Amino acid sequence: MSERREELIEKSLDYMLEHGVAGLTLRPLAGAIGTSARLLVYHFGSKDGLITAVMDEVRARIQRSFAGVLGDPTKKPVKSVMQAFWAWTIHRANVKYMRLLFEVQVLAIHNPAMYGPYLEGTSSSWLELIEASLPPSREKRAFATLCAAVIDGLLLEYLSTRDGRRTTRALELFNRLMAGRTLDA
């Protein structure tokens, strides 16, 4: 759309990546990015419209960035998909996007009417992508669920403690646990 609009999305996104969405209000945001609440409403219709536009951009950036590093998941073993997932996730440039997504997902648990729409189209757990890298199996779905949970759980731990070493070791341990096993054991 408008050029000004995209600039406002970018700046608002930067602000939300830092401050989150739970306590977001228009005037402090507008002040921080050098505009006014009046303008934000003018360009996005409402606060809700602004957040929607920003979260769309979040989703687009994540997909664009991650698609670049992953390639076709059906051609890779699950272990390398997990490693690629994790390395990308905790990368300095990416982790703040995951943090924002995480926040919205958890807020949607108690208040799906307000925060659910922001997640539209986001399989915020990465179930499908992981499932695609798994060979057919009786327990494929449970296995994909477990892998996604490991990523999500370790990400939460990383976001809370910023202990990249320990969480990364935990993921490596998980990969080793998977290595010596057939799925249907």
Added chain:
Amino acid sequence: MSERREELIEKSLDYMLEHGVAGLTLRPLAGAIGTSARLLVYHFGSKDGLITAVMDEVRARIQRSFAGVLGDPTKKPVKSVMQAFWAWTIHRANVKYMRLLFEVQVLAIHNPAMYGPYLEGTSSSWLELIEASLPPSREKRAFATLCAAVIDGLLLEYLSTRDGRRTTRALELFNRLMAGRTLDA
């Protein structure tokens, strides 16, 4: 303390278990539990004092309830600790407490000054308890981190989808993965 105070804590807790803490305001809460914002401030000093009192009660109830079912973790294999953890967590009577704790923990990521204090004394990841059930090992800490992440990740998935069957299967799969392995492999 006061009897009235404990009654207000209990009712406020029920309300917060259902509605969460992110968008909590005094007047709707007070209206729902049959009192007034005036009274809540009178008994707890401030909104912050109320939330602190409620979260203290959350922590106390969780510890009391969970201690009853777990016993001494050093005397049990990690697998049974994980099973006990999970069964307790997704139990109808308990899961809402975990949900509230989860919300506060995630809000504290972006706003530790506001939400961090509510978590005081809460090892909201269950790292220590799990670590206590593990035998000494070079990778004990990474292993405990992984186990805690599996619980946290599966809990998030369960809270978002309410698919108890699939998440429970994923945990069973994880337990089987651990079973055939020495820790230092």
Added chain:
DNA sequence: TGTTTCATGTAACATTCGTTTCATGAGCGA
């Protein structure tokens, strides 16, 4: 040049927020 569209500033709107002030009983010990 005149007109129209777009972007923006100023200021206000009604509402809600956490909190406070003031008043009023209810119960209870002296």
Added chain:
DNA sequence: TCGCTCATGAAACGAATGTTACATGAAACA
């Protein structure tokens, strides 16, 4: 019965919320 503490109600406080009305200036187009 007199005071005193505790609990409560009614109402207001200033601040902040999302949103809107109105005016203005610049740019684009006729």
